Amino acid sequence: MTVVDADIVVDRGGFRLSLSVSVGPGEVVALLGPNGAGKTTALRALAGLVPLTDGSVRIAGSIMDDPGTETFVPAHRRSIGVVFQDYLLFPHLTARDNVAFGPRSHGATKADAQAIADRWLARVGLPDLARRKPRQLSGGQAQRVALARALAVDPALLLLDEPLAALDARTRLETRAQLHRHLAEHQGATLLVTHDPLDALVLADRLVILEEGRVVQDGDAAAITARPRTDYVARLVGLNLYRGKGSGRAVTLANGFAIAVDDTVDGDAFVAFPPSAVALHREQPDGSPRNTWRATVAGIQRHGDNVRVELAGPLPAAADVTPAAVAQLHLEAGQSVWAAVKATETRAYPA
Amino acid sequence: MTRRPRRVGGRVPLALLLPAGIALLFLVLPLVALLMRAPWSTLPQRLASDDVLTSLLLSLECATLATLVSIAVGVPLAWVLARVEFRGRKLVRALVTVPLVLPPVVGGIALLMALGRRGLIGQYLWDWFGYQIPFTTTAVVIAEAFVAMPFLIIAVEGALRGADDRYEEAAATLGAGRWTTFRRVTLPLVAPGVAAGAVLCWARALGEFGATITFAGSFPGVTRTMPIEVYLMLESDLQAAIVLSLILLFVSVAILVSLRDRWVRSA
Numbered sequence: 001m002t003v004v005d006a007d008i009v010v011d012r013g014g015f016r017l018s019l020s021v022s023v024g025p026g027e028v029v030a031l032l033g034p035n036g037a038g039k040t041t042a043l044r045a046l047a048g049l050v051p052l053t054d055g056s057v058r059i060a061g062s063i064m065d066d067p068g069t070e071t072f073v074p075a076h077r078r079s080i081g082v083v084f085q086d087y088l089l090f091p092h093l094t095a096r097d098n099v100a101f102g103p104r105s106h107g108a109t110k111a112d113a114q115a116i117a118d119r120w121l122a123r124v125g126l127p128d129l130a131r132r133k134p135r136q137l138s139g140g141q142a143q144r145v146a147l148a149r150a151l152a153v154d155p156a157l158l159l160l161d162e163p164l165a166a167l168d169a170r171t172r173l174e175t176r177a178q179l180h181r182h183l184a185e186h187q188g189a190t191l192l193v194t195h196d197p198l199d200a201l202v203l204a205d206r207l208v209i210l211e212e213g214r215v216v217q218d219g220d221a222a223a224i225t226a227r228p229r230t231d232y233v234a235r236l237v238g239l240n241l242y243r244g245k246g247s248g249r250a251v252t253l254a255n256g257f258a259i260a261v262d263d264t265v266d267g268d269a270f271v272a273f274p275p276s277a278v279a280l281h282r283e284q285p286d287g288s289p290r291n292t293w294r295a296t297v298a299g300i301q302r303h304g305d306n307v308r309v310e311l312a313g314p315l316p317a318a319a320d321v322t323p324a325a326v327a328q329l330h331l332e333a334g335q336s337v338w339a340a341v342k343a344t345e346t347r348a349y350p351a
Numbered sequence: 352m353t354r355r356p357r358r359v360g361g362r363v364p365l366a367l368l369l370p371a372g373i374a375l376l377f378l379v380l381p382l383v384a385l386l387m388r389a390p391w392s393t394l395p396q397r398l399a400s401d402d403v404l405t406s407l408l409l410s411l412e413c414a415t416l417a418t419l420v421s422i423a424v425g426v427p428l429a430w431v432l433a434r435v436e437f438r439g440r441k442l443v444r445a446l447v448t449v450p451l452v453l454p455p456v457v458g459g460i461a462l463l464m465a466l467g468r469r470g471l472i473g474q475y476l477w478d479w480f481g482y483q484i485p486f487t488t489t490a491v492v493i494a495e496a497f498v499a500m501p502f503l504i505i506a507v508e509g510a511l512r513g514a515d516d517r518y519e520e521a522a523a524t525l526g527a528g529r530w531t532t533f534r535r536v537t538l539p540l541v542a543p544g545v546a547a548g549a550v551l552c553w554a555r556a557l558g559e560f561g562a563t564i565t566f567a568g569s570f571p572g573v574t575r576t577m578p579i580e581v582y583l584m585l586e587s588d589l590q591a592a593i594v595l596s597l598i599l600l601f602v603s604v605a606i607l608v609s610l611r612d613r614w615v616r617s618a
Contacts, residue, residue: 047524048523048524049520049523049524074523075520075523075524076522076523076524076525076526076527076528076532077526078524080524081524081525082521082524084517084521088515088517088518088520088521090518090521090522090536090539090540091540092539092540092542101522101525101527101535102525102526105522105525105526105527105528105531106526149525150524150525153525153526159524
């Protein structure tokens with residue numbers, strides 16, 4: 001039983017977006033990807049603001065768009081609610097009238113629509129701001145009014161386009177927590193578009209990762225953070241990632257470097273390990289570490305309480321070391337060091 | 352105390368300053384002359400005279416009706432030009448602006464050909480209903496609307512193109528069809544543009560002369576508007592012509608002031 005069942009194909013001037021996504025009732029799916037991956041186009045196709053080139057969109061059991069049968073239900077007849085990136089609250093209407101706009105368009109009387117609007121404004125914690133115009137609202141307040149407006153029509157599918165991107169860091173934290181609560185209460189399906197992994201991890205039950213118009217990985221947060229399948233995902237979750245050919249307990253990269261691993265893999269495989277697993281030495285270490293290689297320091301940056309060292313060499317990697325270690329090793333750009341990773345700290349899995 | 356900003360551009364060349372001064376003088380001097388020749392002492396009586404009041408009221412009435420007609424059909428046309436993609440849109444846009452550059456007399460002749468007693472449409476109005484448009488107050492309104500409507504259409508279309516059409520998308524996602532969206536979102540957002548266009552349109556209609564006298568003639572109280580009255584008075588009573596001119600000048604300046612924020616300052 002799914003609320004949304006979509007097989008989206010949109011061609012736009014040399015760019016092809018192609019993804020399948022389905023969302024169940026009460027489920028929150030995040031569409032995560034870098035800028036230009038096609039996330040917003042996917043959201044617009046679901047909303048009926050962009051027509052499909054191929055495929056189909058089904059919402060709450062009915063076909064909304066199917067080029068094969070020339071079916072297209074326009075946006076205003078779909079059971080959707082959209083929170084736009086910059087909210088697009090109507091500047092000439094009060095917060096209450098903004099929220100009442102949807103119910104009114106769906107046929108409610110003026111009084112009923114206002115009552116619904118007041119109820120929603122209370123739910124998002126802004127009962128006192130009903131008479132304010134959008135320009136008199138702060139960013140966080142405008143975001144909540146936009147959410148109330150989208151939810152006031154009781155949509156089968158709620159679409160959120162970068163809902164927190166326009167907020168400053170502090171407001172964002174607060175608003176994210178509130179948004180999480182409202183999404184949990186929403187009975188319909190929710191699709192969230194974001195380029196911020198934290199938003200996706202906190203708000204979504206399931207992640208779909210989109211790169212250059214196609215899905216590169218999907219699954220729940222735990223699966224994706226444990227086993228990234230592209231450099232983009234690896235960077236998002238903060239892991240070093242390599243692809244090679246596995247044979248038993250080693251994975252050989254294209255450049256011939258073999259990584260000793262703790263898992264048994266055969267055939268095409270990924271190896272991932274966190275930057276904190278990389279140890280740096282001035283001399284070649286001996287003993288337990290199974291992987292050692294000579295690397296060149298390409299960059300040094302503060303990273304939280306530690307220091308992140310970018311290493312060039314046969315195994316380009318990020319290493320997190322303590323400031324004390326940086327001082328002790330006299331690390332600087334261009335310097336040659338020995339890097340070591342224990343096999344037990346790596347994860348290998350089939351590609 | 353704030354200091355005046357110091358200039359860094361060097362002296363203004365005389366070769367530019369001189370013609371600029373002549374241009375300014377050329378534009379302002381006639382108006383100054385008009386003000387100086389005005390019979391200020393007898394102004395109140397002259398304004399109160401029947402002829403003046405009749406033509407003034409007729410002018411205001413016709414210009415206002417022409418503006419309302421222009422809004423009723425011109426705003427929808429502006430919306431179609433700005434929001435609907437269709438073949439020949441460029442051609443339609445060009446056609447709309449023809450009355451802007453057409454000599455008004457030619458417009459008056461064209462209206463006669465269309466709506467005159469033997470005109471394209473006018474012949475049927477006459478044959479079937481015994482009704483003729485030319486030389487009636489209706490003809491004045493039509494002539495003024497013909498000449499002035501393009502001002503409104505261009506202003507509103509510009510406002511529509513400048514407005515963020517994503518608000519219309521937001522309205523669609525909230526269940527509003529295109530008509531509801533136009534009424535409740537688009538129109539309020541471009542209201543300042545519509546108002547500015549309407550003021551321009553009204554000003555143009557108020558001053559209309561050529562098309563009106565050709566298509567509607569000059570019957571006192573029926574089609575003799577202020578500009579026509581000014582022209583006729585010139586022969587018989589120069590003082591009265593000056594008084595009427597002053598009224599039209601006053602209205603023009605008032606319009607300029609009301610639009611100051613929109614155009615003069617932003618330019």
